[in-house]
Amino acid sequence: MRVGLVVDATCDLPPEFLAAHDIRVLPIGIRLGERRIIDARDVETTTRFYADDLPKVAPEDASEPLSAAETQRWFLEELVTDFDYVICLTVTRQRSPIFENATQASFSLLQNYHERRNSAGISGPFTLRVIDSRTVFGGLGALAAEGARLIAEGCHPNAVRTRLEELSHQMSTFVIADDLGHVRRRGFQKGERNKLGDRLRGAFLGIGSMLDMKPVLSLVQGEDKPVSVSPSYEKSAERLLTFAMARIEAGDLLAPQLCLSYAGDPSALRDLPGFAALEESCRAHGVQMHLAMLSPTGGINLGAGAMSIGFAAPPVPFN
Structure with a gap:
């Protein structure tokens, strides 16, 4: 079984770690005046944001999470043929709609992932579980790093999900x-x-x-x-x-x-x-x-x- 881990772009982990564990990043839009940049934990984009954009941020500038429909399309394009079981960790639902949008998208995905997998010659079901991390920034990074460790050790995905849900409360x-x-x-x-x-x-x-x-x-x-x-x-x-x-x-x-x-x-x-x-x-x-x-x-x-x-x-x- 190919087990994958997804985090949203508020997760603070170094790019080398994300790449080494094939952790996929659900992007977040950042509105800067008339411009919109996409944060997917890309080093160049983040570095440019701190060097050029942050000094000019206006009060109305803000992050813009993907909608449920956009999240579903991203799941379909980025995950369905690469993995069989995916755990998606999001920033706490108390501070963002990302968890709700990802959960809604996961339910909708059940109705239309089969065609994509069949076209790729992949048999068997696809499972996606969304977890509210109940934390932000470095906390989400630490939780995701533990998830990556457990997956790398070959733990069953249900056991990984259960452990991450337990840790999210701590x-x-x-x-x-x-x-x-x-x-x-x-x-x-x-x-x-x-x-x-x-x-x-x-x-x-x-x-x-x-x-x-x-x-x-x-x-x-x-x-x-x-x-x-x-x-x-x-x-x-x-x-x-x-x-x-x-x-x-x-x-x-x-x-x-x-x-x-x-x-x-x-x-x-x-x-x-x-x-x-x-x-x-x-x-x-x-x-x-x-x-x-x-x-x-x-x-x-x-x-x-x-x-x-x-x-x-x-x-x-x-x-």
Whole structure:
């Protein structure tokens, strides 16, 4: 059985990892004035977005997920003849319609995939299961990396799906925005389909008069809230990386994956205080660290220099 893994473009995993595990990326549109770019985790497109587009982002610019019909066409063209069983991980449904659109598309696909497979000379059924990751950015990256590991080890796809659904309830994701001025300028968009950006902005700006401070935002079990505030980005990053290291040292991780993403060149993360110690802790405890660029969807809402970290572990107080 050919088992495939799909993520949407908000999943922060490095392109080398995506390619090595043949992880397919469900694209997301990014509206920039009169232009529309397609984010499919292509390095050149993402790099150009951070270098040229992000500095000129307007309040009305936003990400635009594929509709259910567009998602169905993408499934039909990209998956049906390449795999027999596909697990599709999406950004949390609380912040985006991607899960709902993918689920609807998967049901519609059942009615018309047979002709495509028959034409390709492929017998047997095609199965597609959509999972709400209940997380974003680095958290989605860590969950997808664990899915890729289980598939590579030959686990039955039903067992992989069950494990990912279990882990989705235990994802710990944290975000730091370096440019709160960008967050504030973005404002709040009208319409219920802008929840991702609006909820992040609301949580960050909820610190009110401390806009010159750098908060660490926790996105755990559907709740977005600042858990730490420091006078500098470096200090907030150090607290966050030290917290993650403590979870590893305590043996709290439920899967050997940790994902860090950055709105720009991710190599900049290596210069942060606490990074070297975290990397060594990952190495010593058999945890795979993934460094990636933050998705343009994250970047457009959080601004340049934002970072995200995600791992699977039961929630504990941040200290």
